[in-house]
Amino acid sequence: MLEARALCKQFGSLTVIDQVDFRLGADEAVGIVGPNGAGKTTLLNLLSGAMQPSAGQISYRDADIKDHDAAARCRLGIGRSHQVPRPFIGMTVFENVLVAAQQGGNAHGPDAYQRGVDALQACCMLERANRRAETLGLLDRKRLELARALATKPDILLLDEIGGGLTDGEAEELVQIIQQLRKRGIAIVWIEHIVHILVQVVDRLICMDAGRIIADGLPAVVLADKAVMSAYLGGGAI
Amino acid sequence: MNQNYSIERGTSKIRILLAILLILVAGLAAGPLLLSANDLDHLIVLFIYIILAIAWNALAGYGGLVSVGQQAFFGIGAYAAIRLSYYGMPVYLALPLGGVAGAAAAWVASLFMLQLRGGEFAIGMWVLATLIQQLVSLDPLIQGSTGTSLLVLNHFSPAARRADTYWLTLAVLLGLLGLLFLLLRSRQGAAMQAIRDDEEAARSVGVAVAPTKRLVFVFAGFGAGMAGALWLAASITFQPGTYFGVQWTAYMIFMVLVGGIGTFEGPILGALLFFALETMFGATGVWYLIGLGAAAVGFALFAPRGIWGALEARMGWRLLPVGYRLVLVPESQHDAAASAAVQFDSHA
Numbered sequence: 036m037l038e039a040r041a042l043c044k045q046f047g048s049l050t051v052i053d054q055v056d057f058r059l060g061a062d063e064a065v066g067i068v069g070p071n072g073a074g075k076t077t078l079l080n081l082l083s084g085a086m087q088p089s090a091g092q093i094s095y096r097d098a099d100i101k102d103h104d105a106a107a108r109c110r111l112g113i114g115r116s117h118q119v120p121r122p123f124i125g126m127t128v129f130e131n132v133l134v135a136a137q138q139g140g141n142a143h144g145p146d147a148y149q150r151g152v153d154a155l156q157a158c159c160m161l162e163r164a165n166r167r168a169e170t171l172g173l174l175d176r177k178r179l180e181l182a183r184a185l186a187t188k189p190d191i192l193l194l195d196e197i198g199g200g201l202t203d204g205e206a207e208e209l210v211q212i213i214q215q216l217r218k219r220g221i222a223i224v225w226i227e228h229i230v231h232i233l234v235q236v237v238d239r240l241i242c243m244d245a246g247r248i249i250a251d252g253l254p255a256v257v258l259a260d261k262a263v264m265s266a267y268l269g270g271g272a273i
Numbered sequence: 274m275n276q277n278y279s280i281e282r283g284t285s286k287i288r289i290l291l292a293i294l295l296i297l298v299a300g301l302a303a304g305p306l307l308l309s310a311n312d313l314d315h316l317i318v319l320f321i322y323i324i325l326a327i328a329w330n331a332l333a334g335y336g337g338l339v340s341v342g343q344q345a346f347f348g349i350g351a352y353a354a355i356r357l358s359y360y361g362m363p364v365y366l367a368l369p370l371g372g373v374a375g376a377a378a379a380w381v382a383s384l385f386m387l388q389l390r391g392g393e394f395a396i397g398m399w400v401l402a403t404l405i406q407q408l409v410s411l412d413p414l415i416q417g418s419t420g421t422s423l424l425v426l427n428h429f430s431p432a433a434r435r436a437d438t439y440w441l442t443l444a445v446l447l448g449l450l451g452l453l454f455l456l457l458r459s460r461q462g463a464a465m466q467a468i469r470d471d472e473e474a475a476r477s478v479g480v481a482v483a484p485t486k487r488l489v490f491v492f493a494g495f496g497a498g499m500a501g502a503l504w505l506a507a508s509i510t511f512q513p514g515t516y517f518g519v520q521w522t523a524y525m526i527f528m529v530l531v532g533g534i535g536t537f538e539g540p541i542l543g544a545l546l547f548f549a550l551e552t553m554f555g556a557t558g559v560w561y562l563i564g565l566g567a568a569a570v571g572f573a574l575f576a577p578r579g580i581w582g583a584l585e586a587r588m589g590w591r592l593l594p595v596g597y598r599l600v601l602v603p604e605s606q607h608d609a610a611a612s613a614a615v616q617f618d619s620h621a
Contacts, residue, residue, distance in 0.1 A: 083477065109479035121474035123467045125535060129599040134463040139479025143460075148280050152599070156276055164599040187479055 036061045036222060037082065037113070037191055042091035044077055044246075051077045052088070053246035059191065064223040066233040066254065069243035070267050075226045076118060078243070079193050082224065083115040084108040109139040114189030118196045118226075120176035122168035122183075129155065129164040131179055132186040139187030150186050158182035158212055174205045181212060185221075192216065194225040198232050206232045230258070242267055281598040282458065290592055301443055305436035313439050317507050319548045320442040321500050322528065324449055326540035326547075328496025329525035331453055334535035335462070336489035337469030339391075341522050342398025343497045345382070345405050346375035348517035350498030351505040352409050355423055359414060364425045365437060368502045372445070375498015376491050378405075383487045399519065406517035420512030423505055438506040445499050456492065457537065457595035465489050469535075497521075527569045533581030537593050542581050 037059040044052035052074045059065055067075050080086040082093065084105035093101045095111055103111070123131050129151055136142045136150040155161045158178045163171070168179060177197055184192055194213070198206040210232050217223060217236065227233040233254075234240070240254040244266040250257045257263055284290075304313060325347075333339045353374030357367035382401060389397045410417050426434055456462050464485045467475040476482050505511055524547065532543020547565075554561045576583055584590045 085473065085477065105473075105476045106479050106481055109477060115477050117474065117477070121471045123470035123474065125470050126463070126466055127596065127598075130463060130466075130597055133597060134467045134475075134480065135478035137460045138464055138467075138475075138481070141479075148278075148599075152276055152278055161276060161601065164601075183478055 036063075036096060037224075038092075038094050039082065040092045040094075042078070042081060042093070043089045044074075044081060044086065045089045051246050052081065055091075055243075055246070055248055057082070057241075057248070059222055059224060061190075062217075062220055062222055063239065064217055064225065064237040066237035066240045067224065067226045067243060068228070068230060068233070068240065068257075068263075068267055072245075073243040073267075074246040075243055076195055077246075079115065079195050079224065079226055083113060083193050085115075106138070109187050109189075110141060112188070112190035113193065114139065114184035114187045114191065115193040116177075116180035116184050116195060116197050118199065120173070120180045122171065122176055122179050124167070124169035127165050127167055128160055128171070128179055128182075131168055132182050135183045135186040136188075139189075142188075150188065154182040154186035157185060157215060159208070173200055174208070177201065177209060178212070181209070181216075185216065189221060191222045191224065194223060194227075196226055196228060198227055198229045210235050234258075277602040279600045279602060281600055282594065282596075284591055284594060287593075298447065302440070304443075305439055310432070310435060313435050314507070315548075315552070317435075317439055317442050317503070319544065320446045321503050321507070322524070322544040322548055323541055324442075324446055324496055324500045324503070325521065325525045326528035326532065326544040327449060327453055328493045328500070329522070330529045330532075330534060330536075330540040331456075331489055331496070332493035334529060334540075335457060335465050335469060336486060336493075337472070338387075338486065338490060338493075339395050340398040340493075341395050341519065341526075342400070342402040343493065343525060344517050344519055344521040345398065345402035346379055346494040346497035347501035347504070347521050348402070348406060348409065348513065349378045350375040350501030351511050351516050352412075352415070352501075352513075353498070354502040354505055355421060355511055356412075356414070358423060358425050364423065364506075365441065368441065368506050369445075369499070371502025371505070372495050372499030375501065376495035378498070379491045379494020380487065382494075383490045387483065387486050387490060399522075402517055402519070406513050409517070410513045415511070415513060418512065418514055420510060420515075422510045424509075426506065426509055434506075438503065441506065442503045445503065449496055449499070453492070454537065454593060454595065456488075461485060461488060462595060466535075523565075527565050529579070530569050530572050531579055533579030533583075533585070534577075536579070536581045536585060537595055539579050539581035543579065546580075 039055060039057040042052055042055040055078060069075050077086065081088050084103055088101065092099065095113065100108055132151040132154045133147055136147040140150055142150050155164055158181050160178050160182050163175060171179060181197065198209055206229055213236050225233060225237060237254060239252065240257040241248055242250040242257055242263045249266060250260045250263045304316060329343055350371035354367045354371035357370055358364050386394060386397055386401065409415055415421055464480045467480055468482055468485055472482055501516055528543035528547045529540050531546055533539020572579060578586065
């Protein structure tokens with residue numbers, strides 16, 4: 036469904052993404068791990084359209100989308116959340132999801148309201164619908180990120196460290212929500228450092244290091260890979 | 274499980290409020306028949322201040338585009354009216370077209386100015402205003418800094434001219450208020466506010482950022498252009514240094530900051546306050562300006578949501594709400610509540 040070929044991203048002389056090939060099938064959930072600076076968020080930004088690649092191809096449902104910006108990709112069905120939640124702080128929780136339903140989901144009137152309510156309900160945020168987003172705590176801001184992306188009616192959700200900064204209990208709550216989204220047939224690409232919650236959701240795991248994919252396969256296989264152990268999990272004594 | 278709900282976009286007292294507003298508008302429309310020339314002159318100035326305040330609030334408070342160069346469009350509005358009148362256009366057609374010229378200039382400027390962000394945009398707009406002032410001064414009709422006058426207005430009697438200008442200013446004010454209200458309650462209104470809060474996040478949820486920013490920029494250009502043309506109608510004379518002076522934007526910022534940035538009602542309140550302060554203390558000269566600056570800084574630091582914003586937060590006052598309120602309705606109460614609630618849009 037979403038495919039990138041020979042993707043590169045350079046900032047001056049620094050190569051952050053180096054000849055990356057990536058493929059995501061319909062209904063698939065892929066996790067991405069790797070050390071800080073491996074290029075995970077940059078890859079997500081390239082896939083979402085927040086950044087343009089220096090070279091390479093990106094296609095969605097066999098159509099070239101390399102020149103589409105983030106808004107156009109969202110309207111095609113590629114939603115995303117941000118590593119640090121970015122709510123529209125001057126608006127209420129409901130208005131946050133409504134603008135996503137109207138713009139990204141191209142829903143009008145009652146359809147947009149219904150989609151906003153559904154998204155809030157799916158992310159356990161319905162009771163906070165009329166609170167200004169600036170008053171939310173971290174967990175609720177993460178839920179709102181998810182709900183807002185969901186309101187755009189995505190076929191693919193790109194999640195950037197959505198579990199970061201949460202307690203184990205809070206992260207488990209998010210996992211349950213994401214598992215429900217998977218049951219709706221939404222494909223997921225999820226960058227996460229909390230590996231034990233990630234493997235509860237994903238079918239496939241990718242490990243990146245220095246802008247390249249160094250392992251790609253079943254989570255258990257990737258986590259046991261020697262290169263992954265060395266680059267990400269650490270090969271030294273515990 | 275499907276959740277029953279309704280969407281509220283009004284207040285329970287909105288019909289009473291609309292009735293009061295209608296009476297107020299009818300009273301104001303009768304102004305030239307009831308009020309003295311001096312009162313009419315004061316009201317024209319007040320209306321123009323409100324136009325300036327709502328235009329700048331739309332730009333900065335809802336669109337997140339803080340400009341210190343809106344005097345560019347104020348000056349263009351007046352200049353275009355003079356030019357069109359000089360070419361033989363009836364003056365009371367040329368004046369509204371001054372606003373259209375402000376909007377057209379804003380559209381052209383948006384092609385390059387909206388590439389700038391934050392402080393770059395704010396200062397860039399000031400530079401643009403200064404540049405346009407210099408270009409206008411090169412026009413032989415304007416005679417450099419000397420300026421010119423809309424002499425054709427002298428063909429009307431002072432009373433008729435005052436009344437026509439008053440009605441035109443009132444009509445423009447009401448039209449702009451209505452247009453802004455509809456815009457803010459539309460899909461574009463929510464998109465504008467999303468861009469204001471976080472442009473990148475707005476783009477990530479599908480908001481077409483560039484066209485939406487252009488829309489609010491052109492609206493603000495139209496408002497400032499209309500204000501400039503109306504000021505010309507009231508004062509007749511045009512001097513580039515006065516019309517393109519940064520003080521106009523300073524006034525807009527004061528009115529919006531003090532009244533309540535990002536609220537519909539706040540700029541109207543701010544304009545009323547500014548008008549009152551100017552009437553009482555304007556003659557004190559530099560101390561008046563220092564006082565205005567100090568008050569604006571004080572509000573920015575200690576009451577950033579302004580007077581109306583604070584009232585809205587503490588008292589829940591929303592006379593003309595532009596947002597959405599989700600009302601959850603328990604299954605058993607749904608039928609009864611649906612018939613009792615004041616709803617502009619609902620779905621369950």
